[in-house]
């Protein structure tokens with residue numbers, strides 16, 4: 001009598017805890033960005049998002065099982081200054097770094113005009129030469145820049161078709177924020193430590209990422 005009445009209860013509690021734990025892990029893997037960013041991302045039918053480790057930036061994306069070269073990206077940051085730029089790019093080289101990155105950069109000018117373009121970040125541009133819009137090998141469609149006055153969110157969005165050299169299971173991506181621009185030319189501010197760190201290798205399928213920023217910073221300190 002005793003065992004026949006407790007067993008269903010035990011099974012029920014076990015089932016309940018199973019539902020609970022899967023429910024919780026589902027939420028944490030889908031919605032690990034701020035609510036404001038998640039709302040804006042959802043408005044673009046972006047389903048994945050996460051907070052990036054630097055610059056207060058948040059990243060959203062979609063990928064497709066049937067075509068892993070096709071992705072959508074959405075990057076956002078709170079920007080309180082009247083001028084600024086926001087960049088996101090992917091690097092086909094083995095390491096996540098700025099040089100070699102094929103980037104999309106959105107610029108907000110003091111007169112309120114918003115522009116967005118593609119940029120090939122070369123060793124020269126990293127060293128401070130003029131960074132002008134250029135063709136990149138990644139196919140970019142529907143690139144959009146938005147500034148929401150109400151919450152100061154600055155976002156860029158694009159649909160990309162990557163070449164086969166990129167692998168969305170270990171995509172080297174780079175992001176950057178700046179506060180000065182001239183027309184379509186974003187100006188680099190003196191590279192502080194965070195500029196070095198704003199790269200990681202992300203698995204767009206699992207949301208996992210690896211950052212080598214700390215390691216590189218240690219190397220720099222040893223060298224200097």
Ligand SMILES: *[C@@H]1O[C@H](CO)[C@@H](O)[C@H](O)[C@H]1NC(C)=O
Nearest residue numbers: 039040041042043044146148
């Ligand atoms: C959602 O997106 C549309 C256009 O894509 C825009 O007009 C609208 O303001 C957006 N809504 C929010 C809450 O961001």
Ligand SMILES: *[C@@H]1O[C@H](CO)[C@@H](O)[C@H](O)[C@H]1NC(C)=O
Nearest residue numbers: 100120121122123135136137
């Ligand atoms: C972008 O720059 C790289 C060198 O970093 C160069 O090999 C490549 O051809 C450039 N791409 C385009 C489309 O100009």
Ligand SMILES: *[C@@H]1O[C@H](CO)[C@@H](O)[C@H](O)[C@H]1NC(C)=O
Nearest residue numbers: 044140141142143144158159
């Ligand atoms: C995306 O861009 C294509 C052309 O490249 C256009 O036909 C389509 O309407 C755009 N979609 C949206 C949602 O803006």
Ligand SMILES: *[C@@H]1O[C@H](CO)[C@@H](O)[C@H](O)[C@H]1NC(C)=O
Nearest residue numbers: 068164165166167168169170
């Ligand atoms: C992409 O990377 C993953 C993980 O390293 C690997 O298993 C997979 O084979 C790679 N895909 C291609 C097309 O190279």
Ligand SMILES: *[C@@H]1O[C@H](CO)[C@@H](O)[C@H](O)[C@H]1NC(C)=O
Nearest residue numbers: 109110111112113182183184
């Ligand atoms: C804002 O300034 C830029 C660069 O000087 C110019 O190209 C653009 O037309 C201006 N936009 C407006 C709305 O005045």
